[in-house]
Amino acid sequence: MTSRDEYGNVFLADCPARLAVEIIADKWAVVVIYGLSDGPLRHGDLVTLIGGISKKVLTQTLRRLQQYGLVSRQAYAEAPPRVEYALTDLGRTLVEPIAMLTRWSEANGGAILDAQDQQAAHDEQAAQADRDELAAT
Amino acid sequence: MTSRDEYGNVFLADCPARLAVEIIADKWAVVVIYGLSDGPLRHGDLVTLIGGISKKVLTQTLRRLQQYGLVSRQAYAEAPPRVEYALTDLGRTLVEPIAMLTRWSEANGGAILDAQDQQAAHDEQAAQADRDELAAT
DNA sequence: CTGTATCCGATTGGATACTG
């Protein structure tokens, strides 16, 4: 019994622990869930709220989240049409884990940017070394 | 000041809160970090530990995590060559949020599968209704 | 063993225009 088993084998493709990965391994799914965490929103509201997402992709994302039972869709028979999306009870249980990730981001975002800068500097240094080595031949 | 601002605007593309999303929104990155959480591993070990990942993609993922300063790479000048990957201090701070997600998966995996089944049944019902409607014309 | 390089099919996502 290795410690890996305690974690529930994230590594096997059919393992339930991969479900969360499947869901949140989608840039937009996370943002959409987060955007709905304050309450129901309409399709157009989400488009404007979330920067850089297209209608098509938003719809796709919402459909997927519906499939998972994380988001519910309520259409009103009005003119003009109105459709509201909201988190289900199940979906709301995901808000806290996601919030934890954004908190991590806020806490460590600076460190990551620094690491990227250092990495870039290191790469540049290595590239310079390569050029020197090449020139020496 | 809306409650959204408290969360730090996950919605703007240049917001630091999106960093975690950028990192996590990669199926393999999560699994790799999780795989390294018990200690350093070699490239080949990771390939066999993680089911379904190719050498190429593993290398790409490791490079990206290096860029973020989450993973360190230690090469030993031996024959045969040996390379070990390990989480950095920064990388280790991500283990707990990720573990939280897998715990969520284990707790709610069943509910999601149920929701998918219900959704499938609902879709089938709707498809049947469509066929009926079509037949009535 | 640890990568890199190349080819190539599959999938993604954006723009646009159109329906209800």
Place this chain on the structure above:
DNA sequence: CAGTATCCAATCGGATACAG
């Protein structure tokens, strides 16, 4: 407003072969 359909470019990821 909400959503679909279509086209199209770009990226992803797997397989294979090759290099250090």
